[in-house]
Amino acid sequence: MFPPGTLYSPSQFAKMYPSCQCCGQNFDPEPGYYFGAMFISYAISTALFVAAWIALSFLLEEVTLLLITAVIILIVLGLLPINFRLSRVLWIHIFIDYEGPCNRIQKK
Ligand SMILES: [Zn+2]
Known part of the structure; x- marks a missing residue:
């Protein structure tokens, strides 16, 4: 794609x-x-936020608002292209089925 x-x-x-x-x-x-x-992008981002928060809570004794905000911003910016593309791929896959490898399908 x-x-x-x-x-x-x-x-x-x-x-x-x-x-x-x-x-x-x-x-x-x-x-x-x-x-x-x-x-879908929102759901992925929320899952990342929660995962980052839980991971920080386990790794550090005290998680400040500034720290969690900085980590979330880094994660969101760092994974923005992946999140963008993944959400589009998942979205189109909801409506259009994957038909298999290129050499096994007919051209439309
Ligand atoms: Zn195709």
Whole structure:
């Protein structure tokens, strides 16, 4: 779905191929298609927050608000491209089934 080598390029991590290079599936079927991916991204971020908070609580005697905020900001910024792409992949997968490896499917 995404061009290789662009994951941590700040201006290109959001770029997507217009359609699947293997089967021709349109990756942007309608305007605003990926609006729902925001909710998946939100869920992933929340899970990361909770995991970071629990991990810090186990590792340190005292977890201050400043520390947890800094750690969360680092995690969110560091994983932003991965979270962005993962949420879009999961979102499109809800509506469009994966048909298998490229050499086993017909081009649309
Ligand atoms: Zn495909």
